[in-house]
Amino acid sequence: MKEVPSCSCGGASDTGQNRIIFACGGIANVGQLSNLAAIQLTDEGYGSAACLALLAAAPEGSTGSIGEADEVLVIDGCPVRCAEKIAVARGITPDQHLAVTALEIRRGGALEFSDADLETVVSAVWEGKGRTVDEDSLLRPPREGGCGGCC
DSSP states (O other): OOOOOOOOOOOBBBBBBBBEEEEEEOHHHHHHHHHHHHHHHHHHTTTTTHHHHHHHHTTTTGGGGGOOEEEEEEESSSSTHHOOOOOEEEEEEEESSEEEEGGTTTOOOOOOOEEEHHHHHHHHTTTGGOOOOOOOOOOOOOSSSTTTTTT
């Protein structure tokens, strides 16, 4: 019998909460930072990084375990918010959402970032900055249309 691959994403964090982290992973520096932040947050015990591509491509009904998470975090690289749009399209409302560019990190080439930039993103998650909802927050309405070269 052919075995169907399963995702090992998600699971309880060192904090005792079941947090799932979806990251943009776009090719620009801010997309790469979102992915590196998800990996570092997993290493630090914040939660477990999950595969955004699998979320987008998963058969209907195969994302049920995400609903069991205590928190879903989405880290986008830029204001286009591709990762958040994928999550929402799959019926997942993030509990925390960050856009790297909203942390005053400028978009650039794929390798144009520093350890300090990475720490800025990771710290923002630990501080819960993506839970802030106000005019100046990191939660801005998604823009319509394609990436337009932003990611």
